Amino acid sequence: MQTGLIENWTGNPLEIGPMYPFVGMEIVLFVVCFAVAILYTIWQLRFEGATYEREARALTAKAELRATIVAGAPECYERSLSIGETGEPIG
Numbered sequence: 151m152q153t154g155l156i157e158n159w160t161g162n163p164l165e166i167g168p169m170y171p172f173v174g175m176e177i178v179l180f181v182v183c184f185a186v187a188i189l190y191t192i193w194q195l196r197f198e199g200a201t202y203e204r205e206a207r208a209l210t211a212k213a214e215l216r217a218t219i220v221a222g223a224p225e226c227y228e229r230s231l232s233i234g235e236t237g238e239p240i241g
Contacts, residue, residue, distance in 0.1 A: 163169070172179070208218055
């Protein structure tokens with residue numbers, strides 16, 4: 151059984167050639183990956199912050215809060231209309 155061009159394992163690995171592609175590019179690839187990770191983290195934090203602000207703004211306005219409640223669970227909103235301030239059903 152032959153494993154590629156290697157016929158004798160006692161030889162010098164430097165004579166065989168590179169063992170993997172892009173030899174010598176490890177530092178460059180590390181820096182690129184690190185920069186992409188930092189940029190992604192910044193983008194993710196900004197995106198989540200904007201989403202949080204939009205949702206917080208929607209939940210602080212009374213009309214939008216009512217629309218949000220109705221859109222999420224209309225049966226709860228309808229039931230709340232039939233209950234007075236004391237919690238007892240009206241009428």
